[in-house]
Amino acid sequence: MKPEMDRKSGIILIFWWWTALAAILLYALPAPAAQDALEPVHTKDTVGVGMVVAGIQVIVKAPPDRIGDNEALARQLIAIKTGDFLTEDAIQTSIDALRLSNRFTAIDVDSRTTPEGEILVVTLTPQQTIEDIRIHGNEPIFEADILNQMTLYPGDPYTEQDLSEQEKAVVKRYKKAGYIDPKVSVEVLPHDEGENAVIVVDITKGPHYRLGNLTFEGRRGLSKAMLKLHMRVWRNTLWPTGRFSKYWLKKDMDSLLSYYRHKGFADAALSYRTAITEDGHHVDVMVSIDEGPRYEVSFVGHHRFWTFTLKKDVAIYSIGNRRNRGVRKTLSNIKQRYHDDGFLEARVEVKQSPVPDAPIPTTLLQFAIHEGPQTKVESVHISGNHSIEEQKIEKQMLTRLPGLLHDGAYVPETLEEDVFAVRTLYMREGFQEEDVNAKVDLSADKTQARVNVEISEGPRTLVESVVIKGLSVEGLIEENVKPRLAHKVGEPFRQSALEADKQTIASLVSEKGHPYVTVAAKDAFNADKTQATVEYTVDPGPLVTLGEIFISGNLRTKEHIIRRELAHEPGTLLSLQALNDGQRSLRDLSIFHDVNYRTIGLKEKADTVTQIVEIEEAKPYYAEFSLGYESDSGLYGKTKVGDHNLFGLAKDLWAGGEVSETGFKVESRLTEPRLFGTHIAATFGAYHEELTEFNQPFGTRTSGGSLTFGKDWGKHLTTALTFRLEKKDQFSADDRSSTDETEEDTRTIFVTTPFVRYDSRDDFVRPKEGLLSSFSVDLSKGIQNQLDDFVRYQFDTRYYLTPIERLTFAGLARFGKVISYSDTSNVPDDQLFFLGGIQDVRGYDENLLRFNIDGDPLGGQLAMVGSLEVRINLGYNFELAAFFDTGTVRETQEDFGSDNWRSSVGLGLRYITPIGPMGLLYGYKLDREEGESAGRLHVSIGYSF
Template sequence: MKQLCDKKQMRLWALILGILFLPYAWVLAADNITVGNDTFFSDGSSAVINDIRVVIDGAPDQQESCAAMAKRLIRLHPGDPINEGTIRTTIEALKLSHRFSAIHVDSISESEGETLTFTLTPYRIIKDIRIQGKYPLFERDILNQMTLYPGDPYTRADLSAQTGAIIERYKREGYIGTQVSVKALRDHGDENTVILVDIDKGPHYVLGTLTFEGNRNVSPNALKWRMRVWRAALVPGIGRFSEYRLKKDLDSLLKYYRRKGFADADLSYRIDDPDNSHQVNVTVQIQEGRRYTVVFEGNRRFWNLTLKKDVVIFTDGNRSNIGVRKSVQNMKDRYREAGFLDARIKAEATDVPGNQADIHRLRFVIQEGPKTVVDAVTIAGNQTLSETEIRKQLLTRPPTIFHDGAFVPETLEEDIYAVTTLYMKQGFQERTVDPDVKFSEDNTGAAVSLKINEGPQTKVRSIAINGLTVLPETAARKVLVHKIGDPFGKAALDAEKEAIASLVSEKGYPHATVNASVNYSEDRTQADIAHDIDPGPLVSLGEIFVSGNLRTTEKVIRRELDVQPQSPLSLRSLHDGQRRLRDLDIFHGVSYRTFGLKEKEETVNL
C-alpha cells in the first residue's frame, strides 16, 4: 500500500458520482463515494488545500457559466484542512444545484499541499416535451403519466421509465398493443434536450355480447342501461371497450343492488378471449344473496326514518355480518347521546312468511330503557371564578326550552376539561375539578356535582428579556402574551417563546433559541418570567441559483422572489417569494433549497 505521507505521489480519490440524478430527490449515499488507496488520510496526516481547479466537461457555451457557479458552490479554500466531511459537504452543494450529472474529484499531492481538481459534467436540460399520436387523450393526460417535465435535468435512464405508464393509460381506454417510443433529441443551437413521445395506439377492443348470470330479481335490460361500457357500444365506430370502465360499472351495479336490499350481493366478471375482430364477450356473474327488509320494534324515542340512517348494510354491505353489527352500534350510540344509557338493541333475521326463503326480514328489537335526565348541577369550592362563568362551560345541565337535559357521561367529561382549561387560563396551575354523579333509583334522574379545588392563582410579577441584541426590546414585548399582573399560563409562555424566536430569526438569525424560565413565589401566587435569548450566528443570503426556467427569464423570477444576496437571511421572505412565484400560475412547481443552513454557515446559498 502506498504511503499517504509521500507528498509527491498522486492520489486519485475516485469520487466519481456518475449519478443520474432524479430531478427532485437528491441523496448522497456513502456507497457512491469511493477512495483510491486509503480513506481520507486514515494515517492521521493533516493535509491542507493548496489550490482548487474546476474543469467543465461540456459544450463551450456552458463552460464559463457552469465554472462560475461551481466555484461559488465549492466551500473550500486554499489553506483549509481537507477531510471526508468537507469533501462530502462540497459534493452535496454541487448536487443540490441540479446542474451536474457527474462529479469527479482528483487530488494531487504537492509540497505546498493538495491540489483538488473538480471535473463536472453539466446536465442537459429538458427544454420541451412533444407528443405525437395522443388522440383521444389530451396532452395533459399524457404528461400526468410521465415523471419528466420541461426544466428537469435529462438522464437517459428516465426515458425507458416513461413508456409503461403511458401504455397502461391507453390500455385503460381499451387500446390493444399500444406502442410508445420516447426519444431525446438535442435542440439545435444549445445543449438542451427535446423529448419526443411517439404513440401508436393500435386497434381497440369493442364489446361483443354482454350477458348476466345469477340475476333473478333484476332484468338484464335494467342492468345494461346502468353500464357505461354497454352504452358506449351503441355508438358505431367509436365505442371502445375498457376493462377499467367495466370495473367501474360493476362498482355501480353493486351499489344499485345494495340500495334494492341485496346487502350480501357480490359481482364478478369473465372476459372471453377476443377473436381477430377484437370483439370481447363479457359475462357478469351475480350472486344476489338475501334480500333484506328492515323493521324496528320498541322504538318510541326515534322514528323509523331516523334509525334507518344508522343502518349501513344498504351502503356498505353485510359481509360476515359486519354491516349488521355496525348498524346496531350506530343505533346504540344515538340512544346514548339522547340519555338512554341502558338501551339494548338486538338484530334478528327471519324468513318472510309466504315468500321465498332468500328474502329476509331484519328486525331490530329495541329496549330503550329509562332516559336519564340531569336533575341538577351543583358547583362547590369556587372562590375566584363565579358560578355563572363556570356554568357557561357546561353542556351538562337540566332541561330547558331548547335543551332536553339528557345526561351523557362523555359530555360530562368534556365539561370537566372545559372547566379545567378555564381555570388554567386564569392562572390556577394546581386546580382540580372532581365530578360526582348520583342516579335516582330508577335511573331516570342524575344529580351532578362538581367539587373544585382552585389552588393559588398565579399572576405575572415581572417579565425579563435577556440576551436580545438584534432588535429593540420594545419590539419583542409587543408579541408577549403576558402582561404584568395577568394570570400566568404555560400555553401563553410557549407562544411567547415561538413569537420571540420568530422575530429574531427574521433579522438574519435562523438558529435563534429562546429558553423561558419561571420563578414562583413561595405561595405560588406570583411568577417572574425570564426569556433568555441566544441569537446564534448571523446568517446572510449568499448566491441565488435558478434552474428549470426555460421560458421565463431569471429576471422575472428574481423580481418575484424579492430577496437580495448579502442581505440577512429571512426564511419568511423565502416562503413569501415561493408563494408569489406559485401564484403566477406559470410553473409546474416551485421549490427551493438552502445550502449551508443546516451546517450553520455564515452564508447560505439559495
C-alpha cells in the same frame, strides 16, 4: 521429485495465464461515459486528504454559454475554501451539496500537488435540460393527461434512462384506456451539445378492445338492464368509439356491489371473468353474482326517533353484512344515537327471520328498541368557584338544562368533557393546582339528573416578571419581544404557554438571520405559588446570510420577473418566512406548472445558504372555440386566443370574438398582474360590440376602452376599480339606421365603477355550499351630453346550501337602481333594467316581464329579482331542478304595465359536463296577462345563478 516439480510449475503457469487473461479483459472493457454517470465519483487515493488547499479549480464540461452559471453554483456549494485543511468529511459534504442541486450528471473530485499545497479539481458535467415536449398521436387522450402521466416536464433535466421510463408510463396509460398493443417512442431531436433538448413522443395507439358479450351469472333480484346501466364498460358501447378497459371493469364491480347493497343485498359477492374473442378485438365479460338474501329492515318500539332517522344508522346498505358485520355496526349506531340523546339504558335487539312466499330469498331484520327512560338535566350546581363567575364556567359546559337550543339530555361522556373544559379554563386563568369533579344524582325513575360540579381552585399564579436573556440580535430588543408573548407581568401564568412563547421568540430571532436559534424556558414560584418568574434564555446561533439564488427551468420567463417575486436578494439576512412568501408569490402568478425550492446549507447549519429555484412553466399559448345555443342569445359562436406569459414577462394578453343572433363583439385585454411590483393587477381592454337583444326595438353599437385595477384580499374578497371611455350609438332595430333623436345620437361616455365581490362557494362550476355577493356602482358622465349623467347601483347575492347529499338549495336576490343627476332626469334606454328570460324570471320571453301596449319591452330605473331553486342529483350526471322566480320592473318612462311582482314556477333537467351544466327548463307564469303565453321553454348553458 521431478513429477512433483512439473506439477507445481504447471499450477503456477495456469495461475499466471488466468491472471493475464483477466487483466486483458478488464483493460478491454469500456470506461463509463461521464454523461451516463448518475452518482458522483471521487478517488480517495488521488485526493490529498490532510493537506492545505492552495486553490480550487472547477471544470465544467459544457459549451461556453453554460459554464459561467454552473461554475458559480459549484463554487457556492463547495464547502472547502483556500487555506482549509482537506478532509474527507469536507469533500463528501461538497459532493452531497452538488448532488442535491440536481444540476449535474457527473461529479468527479481530484487534486494535484503543488509547492503551495493541494489544488482541488472538481470536474462537472451539467444535466441536459428539456426545452419542449411534443406529443403526436395522443388523441383521444388529452395532451395534459399524457404529461401528467410522464415524470418529465419542460425545464426538467433528464437522462437516457428517464426517456425509457416515459415510454413505459405512456404505454401503461393507453393500456389502461383499453388499447391492445400501443407503441410509444420517446426520442430527443438532434441538437448541438449543451443546447436544451426537444423531446418528441410518438404514439401509435393501434386498435382498442371493445366489449363483446356481457352476461350475468346468478342474477335474480335485480334486472339486467339496471346492472348494465351501472357499468361504464357497457355505457361506452353506446358510443361509436367506445373502448373496453379492465381498469373501468374493476371500478364497475365496486359500483355493482354498492348498488346491490343499496338495494338490500347486503351479503352479495361479485367476481368476473374475461375472455378475448377470436377476432382479438372484443372482450367477453361474465359477471358471477352470489346475491344472498335480500334484507328488509323494520323497527319496533321506537318513539323518540322517526324510522327515517333510524334508517341512517343501518350500516348494511354501505358496508354489507358479511359475517354479520353490518348488523353489529347497526346495533352500535342505534345505541349510540339513543345514548347521545340521554337514553342511558336503551337496549337494541335484532331478530332475523325469512319472509315467507317472497319471490326471492328475503330476510327480515327487525330491530326491537327498548328505549328506557330519557335522562334530562334537572339542575347544574357549581360550588367552590371563588375567582371565576358561575356564568363564565357554564359557558364552557355542554351539559345544560333544557332550553330553546338544547334538549337538556344528560350524557356522562359529555359531562366528562365539561370537566376537562372547566379545568382548562382554570389553567388559562393561572390556577395550576385546580381540582374539578362532577357528581350526579339520578332520580328514582332515572328521568332527572342533578349535576354538582365541585371546584377546588387552589392558589392563582400571576406572572411577577418576564426576563429574556441572550437576546443579542441586531434590530430586536427585549421591549419589542415581550408584547408578543403569552406571558405578561400581572397576568395569569400558564405552563402550556411556555412552549408557545419559546416558538414566538425563536420565530422573531430567526427572521433576523438566525435560523439555528434555540430557546430554553425556566419558571420559578414563590412559597405560596401566587407569583411566578419566567426566564427565557436565547442562543441565537450564527448570523446566516442568503447566498446566491440560482434559477432553472425558466425557458420563457425572464429571470428578473422571477427574482421580483422572490422579494429577497443575495447577501441579505436569511428569512425563512421570506422564502415561503416568495414561493407563494411565484405560484400565484399562474404561469408556472410547478415551483420548487432547494435550500442548500440549511441542514448543515452553514453560515451562508444557497437557494435553488426550480421552475416548470405552464404552456403559455391557448386557443378556445365554442358553438352553442342559449335562449337569451340564440345560436352563437365564440373564439379566444391568448398568451398567459407574453414575452416571458408574466403578462396576459388575449383577443376574442363572439357572434350570435343578437349581435357580435370583438375584444382584447392585456393584464399586468403585478402593477409596479405590487399585488394589484392592472388590465387594459379595447372592444367593439353591436347588440340587439331579443324583443328590443332598439340596438346599440359600442366602441371603447377600459382600465381596471383589481386586488384579491385573501381567499374570498376581491375589489376593483374600472374606468371606461365609450362611444355609443343607439339605432332602430328595424332598419339599423340612426335617427335625429337626442338619445340615438353618438354619445361619448366616461364611467367610473368601484366593485366589490365576496365569494365563498365550494365550486365555481357546480356550487353546493357558500355565498357569492357583489356590489358595483357606475358613476357615468356624458361628454358633451347630459343624457348619460347618472349613477347606476347593482347588488347581487347568491347562496347555496346542501343539507343532505344529492339535494341543493340555491337562492338569488338581485337589486338594480339608476338615478339621473342631469337636468332632464331622463336615462337612456340602454341603461334601464329589463327583466324576463333565462337569466332572471324564467317562463317569460326575454326582456318581456313588463311591456307596453305595442308589446315592446319596458325597462325601468328600478328592478328587483328573487329566485329559489331546488337541485336534485339524479346520478349519471343528470340533475332535476325545480324553481320559483319573481321580479318587478318599476319607475318606467312609459306608464304601461304594473309595478307588481310577477312570478313563475318551473322544472328543468340538466346534464352536468366537466365545463358546466347544459339544460332544458320550462317556466310557467303564475300571473299571466291577457295575450301572454302560459310559459316558455328555455335552453341554458351554465346555471342561471
